[in-house]
Amino acid sequence: MTTSPRTSPSTPPTAPAVSRRRAVLTLTAAASLAAGVPAARATTLTSPTPSPSGRTRAEKPPTAARALAELRAGNARFAALRQLHPHEDAARRAAVAVSQHPFALILGCVDSRVPPELVFDQGLGDLLAIRSAGQVLDEAVLGSIQFGVTELGVPLVVVLGHERCGAATAAVEFVRTGKPAEGHLARLVEEIAPAARETRALPGDWVENTVRANVARIRRRLARDEAFDRALIVGARFDLDTGKVAFHPS
Structure with a gap:
C-alpha cells in the first residue's frame, strides 16, 4: 500500500483552496464596493485597527x-x-x-x-x-x-x-x-x-x-x-x- 506524501508547511495551497479563498475575497470586496468602500480596504473592515498612537477606533485617550x-x-x-x-x-x-x-x-x-x-x-x-x-x-x-x-x-x-x-x-x-x-x-x-x-x-x-x-x-x-x-x-x-x-x- 502506497502512502501519500505529507505536505510541508511551505507547500502552496491546492487549487480548490486557492479558489475558495479567492471567492471569499471577491464576495467581501463586492459587498464593500456596494457600501461605497474601496476594495483595497475591504479585508480590514471586520476588526478594529489601531490608530497611529496604538488605540483602536473604539478607544480615545483617557487623560x-x-x-x-x-x-x-x-x-x-x-x-x-x-x-x-x-x-x-x-x-x-x-x-x-x-x-x-x-x-x-x-x-x-x-x-x-x-x-x-x-x-x-x-x-x-x-x-x-x-x-x-x-x-x-x-x-x-x-x-x-x-x-x-x-x-x-x-x-x-x-x-x-x-x-x-x-x-x-x-x-x-x-x-x-x-x-x-x-x-x-x-x-x-x-x-x-x-x-x-x-x-x-x-x-x-x-x-x-x-x-x-x-x-x-x-x-x-x-x-x-x-x-x-x-x-x-x-x-x-x-x-x-x-x-x-x-x-x-x-
Whole structure:
C-alpha cells in the first residue's frame, strides 16, 4: 500500500483552496464596493485597527496628557508632510454615526489655513472643533465648549491662535488709529483690542505679540470658569510657514 506524501508547511495551497479563498475575497470586496468602500480596504473592515498612537477606533485617550500627546504626534506628521489621515474609512463612519467620543476640543480661528483636523492629522469623531475669528468668545462659543467638556467628557481644550491672524491685525489697527471696524466686525475687534493694548509697548512684531496675548487671555478666562473644571485648558500657536504647533500650558 502506497502512502501519500505529507505536505510541508511551505507547500502552496491546492487549487480548490486557492479558489475558495479567492471567492471569499471577491464576495467581501463586492459587498464593500456596494457600501461605497474601496476594495483595497475591504479585508480590514471586520476588526478594529489601531490608530497611529496604538488605540483602536473604539478607544480615545483617557487623560488630558494622553490627548495632548496624540495632538503633538499628529501635528508632527502634518508638519513633516507624513500624514496618515486616520479614521476616514467606512467602518469609522459607521461607528461615529451612532455616537461620538472626541478626545480633544480645539477652539480655533476661522482662518481657512488652520483646519484643526488637518493640522493635527485626525479624522472623523476625533476632535470637537469650534471656530470664531480670533478665537473670540461669546455665549454660543462658551456653551459649545461646555457641551464638549460636560456632555461629551472631552478632557482637553486647546485655544489655538495662529501666525498672521487677520482678526489680530484688525485689532492692532483699531488700537493704533482709533478708527472702529464696520458692522459686526466691531465686536471681534473690541474683544481682541485688550491684547493689542497690552502688547503695544513690547519689542517685536505687534500683531504677533497680540496673537500670543490674546490666546493667553482666552485660556485664563476659560480656566477660571467652573463650567470647564473637568478639562485641562492649554494655549497654542500654529505657524503658517512650518505647519508646527507650539503648546503653552499657561
